[in-house]
Amino acid sequence: MSSIFLKDEAINKAPAIVGFEIARFLQNxxxxxxxxxxxIDHFKREAWFSPNSFFYGVTxxxxxxxxxxxxxxLIARHAD
Structure with missing residues (x-):
C-alpha cells in the first residue's frame, strides 16, 4: 500500500503540505x-512546485x- 509520506521525499513536497499551501492560497x-x-501561475516559482506535487496536493x-x-x-467547500 502506498504511503502519503515517503521517507525519501522532501517534506515540503508531501501531498498534505502542498495541499495546505493551496488551501491557504484559496482562503487568502x-x-x-x-x-x-x-x-498554478501563483505557485510555479516555488521550490516545491512540480506537476506531480501539485497534482497530489490537489488530489x-x-x-x-x-x-x-x-x-x-477549484471550488473551496465550506464546512457548515
Whole structure:
C-alpha cells in the first residue's frame, strides 16, 4: 500500500503540505472558486512546485473534502 509520506521525499513536497499551501492560497484569495491556471501561475516559482506535487496536493484536498472541481475551477467547500 502506498504511503502519503515517503521517507525519501522532501517534506515540503508531501501531498498534505502542498495541499495546505493551496488551501491557504484559496482562503487568502477571498474567493470560493478560482481558476486552476491562476493557482498554478501563483505557485510555479516555488521550490516545491512540480506537476506531480501539485497534482497530489490537489488530489489530497479533494480526498479530504476541502475542494471540488468545476472545470477549470477549484471550488473551496465550506464546512457548515
Amino acid at each position: 484569495s477571498g474567493k470560493s472558486r478560482i481558476s486552476i491556471f491562476d493557482v 489530497f484536498l479533494y480526498a479530504v473534502g476541502l475542494i471540488d472541481f468545476e472545470e477549470p475551477y
